[in-house]
Amino acid sequence: MGHWGWLIAIYLFLGGLGAGAYLSSFAAEKGFLGKTTHLNRVGYYVSAPIVAFGALLLITDLGQGLRQPWLIIKMFLNPTSVMTWGIYILTAFIFVAFIKAYFVWKKRPAPEVISYIGAILALGTAAYTGMLLAVVEGVPFWNSYLMPVIFVVSALSTGLSLTSLLAHFFEKRQVHEAKVTQVHLWLVSAEIIAVAAFFALVYSGSQEVAKLSATRLLTGSLALPFWILFVLVGLVGPLTFYVQQSLSHKNTTPSLMKEQSAYHDVDTIQQAQPEAGGRGKSQNILLLCDVAVMVGGLTLRCVIVFAAFPVWSGYLI
Amino acid sequence: MSQNKRVILSRRSVIKRAVLLGTAVAIGLIPMKVLRAEEIVKGNVAPNAKKQIGFSYDEGKCIKCEQCVRICQETYKWEDETPWRKLLKNEKGDALSMSCNHCADPACAKVCPVVAYTKRASDGIVIHDSTRCVGCGYCLYACPYHAPHLSETLGCVSKCHFCYALQDAGSGPLCVGICPTQALTYGDMSELSKKGDLNYKGLPDPKITNPSMIAIPKQK
Numbered sequence: 001m002g003h004w005g006w007l008i009a010i011y012l013f014l015g016g017l018g019a020g021a022y023l024s025s026f027a028a029e030k031g032f033l034g035k036t037t038h039l040n041r042v043g044y045y046v047s048a049p050i051v052a053f054g055a056l057l058l059i060t061d062l063g064q065g066l067r068q069p070w071l072i073i074k075m076f077l078n079p080t081s082v083m084t085w086g087i088y089i090l091t092a093f094i095f096v097a098f099i100k101a102y103f104v105w106k107k108r109p110a111p112e113v114i115s116y117i118g119a120i121l122a123l124g125t126a127a128y129t130g131m132l133l134a135v136v137e138g139v140p141f142w143n144s145y146l147m148p149v150i151f152v153v154s155a156l157s158t159g160l161s162l163t164s165l166l167a168h169f170f171e172k173r174q175v176h177e178a179k180v181t182q183v184h185l186w187l188v189s190a191e192i193i194a195v196a197a198f199f200a201l202v203y204s205g206s207q208e209v210a211k212l213s214a215t216r217l218l219t220g221s222l223a224l225p226f227w228i229l230f231v232l233v234g235l236v237g238p239l240t241f242y243v244q245q246s247l248s249h250k251n252t253t254p255s256l257m258k259e260q261s262a263y264h265d266v267d268t269i270q271q272a273q274p275e276a277g278g279r280g281k282s283q284n285i286l287l288l289c290d291v292a293v294m295v296g297g298l299t300l301r302c303v304i305v306f307a308a309f310p311v312w313s314g315y316l317i
Numbered sequence: 318m319s320q321n322k323r324v325i326l327s328r329r330s331v332i333k334r335a336v337l338l339g340t341a342v343a344i345g346l347i348p349m350k351v352l353r354a355e356e357i358v359k360g361n362v363a364p365n366a367k368k369q370i371g372f373s374y375d376e377g378k379c380i381k382c383e384q385c386v387r388i389c390q391e392t393y394k395w396e397d398e399t400p401w402r403k404l405l406k407n408e409k410g411d412a413l414s415m416s417c418n419h420c421a422d423p424a425c426a427k428v429c430p431v432v433a434y435t436k437r438a439s440d441g442i443v444i445h446d447s448t449r450c451v452g453c454g455y456c457l458y459a460c461p462y463h464a465p466h467l468s469e470t471l472g473c474v475s476k477c478h479f480c481y482a483l484q485d486a487g488s489g490p491l492c493v494g495i496c497p498t499q500a501l502t503y504g505d506m507s508e509l510s511k512k513g514d515l516n517y518k519g520l521p522d523p524k525i526t527n528p529s530m531i532a533i534p535k536q537k
Contacts, residue, residue, distance in 0.1 A: 003454050003467055063452015063472030071451045075430040083430040083455055137525050138424060138461045311461045316407040317519030 007061040009302040012129040013158075014054030015090065016151055016297065019125040020159015022047035022097055025104075026119045027183075028163075034177030042170060043163040044104045048097035051125060055090055082135050086128040093121035126155035129301075139308045141213030146198040150300070153194055157187040158297035161290035168287060176279070178249040181286070185242035188293070192235050213307040222303045230303065234296010238289040245282065369421055369441035369506040370479070371529030372493075373513075374414055377536060378500035381406065385414050385492035385501055389477070392491055399466035401477040402492055411518055411534075414501050416477035416492070417464035418515065418528030419443045421506075425456035425465055425476075433474070441506070441529060442479045450474050461521040462528065479503075 025043025027033050059065040059072060078084045096118040103110035130151030133142035164180060202214045217226045381404060389395075389402045402416040419436075423443045426434035433449040434456070436442070445465065450473040456465045457474070465476045480490040488494070493503050506529050513531040515523045520532075 003457065061453075063454070063467055063474075064450065065452070067472050068451075071431065071449065074432070074449060075451060075453075078430050078432045081428050081430045081455070083428065083453065087430065136428070136455075136458045138459050138521075308458065310458075310463070311525065312463070312519065312521040314405075314463050315519065316405050316411050316413055316517075 004061075004305055004308075006302070007057050009305040010298070011054045011058045011061070012132070012151070012305070013298045013301040014050050014057070015129040016126045016155030016301075017158050017162055017294070018047040018050035018054065018097075019093065019122040020155040020157070021050065021163050022093075022100075022118060022122040022159070023126075023156060024160040024163040026115060026122070029115070032179075033183060034175070034179035036175050037177060037180075038167045038171040038173050038175045039160075039163050039180070041104050042166040043159065044097065044101045046162065046166060047122070047159075048094045048101060051090060051097070052094050055094070082128070082131050086125075086132055089121060089124040089128050093118070093125045096121055123152065126152045129155070133304065138311050139213075140207035140210035140311050141202065141307055141309060142304070143207075143210070144198060144201060146194060146201060147304075150191065150194045150198060153187060153191045154297050154300055157184065157191055158294050160184055160187065161293040165287060165290040168283075176283070178246065181242050181245045181249075184289075184293075185239065185246055188235055188239045188242065192239070195235075207311075209309050209311050213309045216307045216309070217303055222307055225299050226303050229299040230296050233292045234299060238293050238296075241285055241289050245286070367438055367441060369419075369529050370503060371419060371441075371506040371509055371531070372416070373502045373504060373509050374530070374532045375500045375502075376412060376532065376534050378498045379412050379414065380498055380500070381412050382497065384495045384497065388491045388495045389416070395475060396468060396470065399468045399475055401475070407518075413517065413520075413532055414492070415462065415530070415532075417443060417479075418462055418526070418530040419479060420529060421527035422525075424459040424461065424526045428455045428459040430455065437481070440479075440481075440484070442481050442484070444478045444481060445474060445476050447471070447473045447475055461525050 021043035023043075024033070025040050025047075028037040028039035028043070031037075033039055059069065062072070064071050075084060075087050096114060100110050100114055100118045103114070127148045130148030133139070134144060134147035136142050160180070160183065168174070199214055199218070202210045205211075216222050383404050386400070386402050386404050390400070393401060395401050402414065405413045405415060419442050421441065423434060423436055425445070426432075426436055426443060430453060431449050431451050433446045435444050435446070437444065452467060452472045452474065454467050454474075457463075457467055465474045467474050480492075483490065490503060493501050496502075509531050513533050515528045515530050515532055517532040517534065
């Protein structure tokens with residue numbers, strides 16, 4: 001059976017993370033994350049390096065990656081292989097995302113077509129990380145149409161988390177936009193639904209081996225990371241906080257809403273409002289949620305890669 | 318001045334190229350297309366479109382001497398961890414000598430990004446070229462029969478090639494030649510498939526890859 005382990009899982013995670021970061025900044029730029037935003041740059045900066053680093057990990061994991069690296073050039077050759085497709089998409093995405101980041105860095109408007117191509121390629125990258133596993137008939141647990149869906153939603157969620165986190169630490173201009181929390185609430189909800197649907201599909205299906213893998217996650221040897229790191233830390237925890245945040249936003253008076261969506265300088269944020277302490281606290285929890293979402297995303301990749309049981313055990317029965 | 322101009326021009330041309338490349342990729346991007354492409358490949362390799370040779374294993378005749386495994390390892394010098402042929406046994410006394418099944422729809426060839434696998438049109442033998450292999454391990458997951466193995470020491474995959482060089486020279490595969498009871502034989506799949514299939518004692522559904530091998534269980 002296969003030898004894919006940590007490096008592949010991290011590679012799949014980073015592919016999704018980089019793609020999600022690009023799409024977060026893209027969404028912010030297009031105004032989907034609120035009228036004012038500070039998320040419209042960092043995602044672009046980090047996307048290409050993250051995906052490139054992931055690809056580098058993959059290369060070190062190849063049997064010949066460090067021995068005969070020139071063989072890798074030929075990985076463009078087989079158009080029926082999803083891996084070849086992934087290499088097309090990843091290469092193009094890294095290239096386009098670098099160009100886009102260069103424009104953003106120079107504070108020049110990039111041609112719209114570049115931003116959009118980057119966004120399409122980012123979606124492709126995120127989908128590919130799931131597709132790579134989904135087309136393997138030899139591993140029934142992976143062989144599901146929902147696999148790329150889960151990976152894309154998780155990529156968007158982790159990417160938005162990374163972008164928010166980095167924007168908090170590296171952007172001078174800080175914006176607190178309720179819309180971001182709301183979008184993240186939808187993403188996490190969608191992920192929960194997708195994962196639940198995936199398990200429902202596995203258990204209602206006829207593939208006994210896929211059920212074996214699923215059981216390994218739900219009650220077996222991978223149950224601890226699955227339930228604690230992925231479900232509790234990565235999904236339920238952030239979901240609870242996002243729900244609470246959006247409820248409290250709905251309850252606040254319109255004047256406060258307006259004030260909350262206005263921007264502040266970092267140094268004024270602490271002294272300006274009387275409720276700044278409370279805001280600071282919820283801001284910290286928000287950052288913690290971002291970290292939690294990423295931990296969950298990485299855990300998801302790991303447990304799915306590790307749970308792979310082959311369609312045939314290799315023994316006679 | 319002129320230098321500046323040149324810089325702008327080159328950047329512009331770089332962007333232009335990027336846009337062209339991006340569009341080319343984006344056109345075929347929708348991941349579902351990959352799946353569809355795969356289905357087309359499956360459709361193209363119809364089981365009886367071309368000549369396909371395969372193995373036949375008769376459990377009733379097998380004395381479990383493992384000569385087939387031994388001659389293969391001695392000749393092709395594979396490591397114990399990367400067996401080309403195995404004699405599978407269970408506690409009930411069942412057995413099966415199996416190598417690569419040179420499938421009509423080889424999943425390994427489909428997923429291999431570097432086209433290390435080729436399926437010969439003349440006889441359907443699936444040959445893996447280790448000098449092309451990057452060692453990604455994708456085929457190990459794709460193959461339902463655990464035929465390809467990745468060597469830790471060599472960093473590349475190897476598997477049974479049906480002794481294609483011997484076959485080209487006019488003789489048969491070594492494992493078949495050495496079998497003292499003719500439990501392991503080979504022949505044209507159009508004939509063999511009339512006698513049986515590989516729906517055998519827990520083995521995966523033959524529909525996945527359409528293996529070119531039949532196994533006949535012993536009469537109880």
